[in-house]
Amino acid sequence: MTDTAPRPTLEAVAALAGVSRATVSRVVNGGDGVREALVARVRRAVEELGYVPNQAARSLVTRRHDAVAVVIAEPETRVFADPFFALQLRGISKELAAHDNQLVLLLTEGRDDHARVGRYLAGGHVDGALVFSLHLDDPLPGLIQHAGVPTVFGGRPGWSDGRSGVVYVDSDNRGGAREAVRHLAGLGRTRIAHITGPLDQTSAADRLDGFRDVMVDADPRLIVESDFTPAGGERAMRELLDRRPDLDAVFAANDLTAAGALRVLRERGRRVPDDVAVIGFDDMLPVAEQADPPLTTVRQDIEEMGRLMARLLLRRLGAGAHAGGGEQGVGGAPSSVVLPTTLVRRASA
Secondary structure, rough: OOOOOOOOOEEEEEEHHOOOOOHHEEEEEEEOOOOHHHHHHHHHHEEEEEEOHHHHHHHHHHHOOOHHHHHHEOOOOHHOOOOOHHHHHHHHHHHHHHOOOOOEEEEEEOOOHHHHHHHHHHHOOEEEEEEOOOOOOOOOOOOHHOOOOOOEOOOOOOOOOOOOOOOOEEEHHHHHHHHHHHHHOHHHHOOOOEEEOOOOOHHHHHHHHHHHHOOOOOOOOHHHEEEHHHHHHHHHHHHHHHOOOOOOEEOOHHHHHHHHHHHHHHOOOOOOOOEEEEEEEEHHHHOOOOOOOOEEEEOHHHHHHHHHHHHHHHOOOOOOOOOOOOOOOOHHOOEEEEOOOOOOOOOOO
């Protein structure tokens, strides 16, 4: 075993700086009322000694933990297999790190986990929460409201209980879907199918609405619900081909679903895009660019969505995050943001 040097104390910093312990405490905890000359002396002493503030003690003074819970309402098998979540977490992490906040990741496998997450949030461990991938029957919003934790949601919430003051970040799912289906129709395709995501999530429901905006009289047999996974895309594509073997285009609710659909079309001897044109949604580059053929898709800026979620929450917490246009609400409070989408054309349609 080796001896470790004792950690520098607040008293040691005060002695080196030639100020009182209370003055050092105010400086390191962000308090006011200390002359600039003294602030500079304290900071030099902190740097020289390598002093690290005790977070627990600092929290007692500032009533802040500098920690944010990121709650994903999906099991870990889904979260770690879907690059969507990695991109959104990257955006969140970058923004939190830029403001010296820690990310605490919480996943939900089942109902017991919902209760655990609710208890954790109510326990005062974090300053706020970022919550996404909610389903319509999810109890998390109620648990979070009960905990009284400032929250920003990823995706338009689907509840209709009159809750006010909800802040969220989303993409124009309906508009993006319309653009995708119009593109397929513009190619002369008339038997356009749609593989949806789980319809208890607003993103999937909005994309279905966008499909129906264009395909007003679509054959119900050309719509199959899936689950945003490659395996779900495969199952749905087989079902569609069995129902309507004459289909000539598919709009899939996300890129992973489209990748599964492409595999089945290839197995069934259908040429893409000659026989069947395919469009996805997300533009996750490892998926879309490596698809065979490369996937035409609707791009939403997933990493930016995560960054904006964190930025809006930090604004709610008064952390001094800078917000750009469209993020400012009435009286300085943050408002929800809906990001535009764009169609990215590649070889599949």
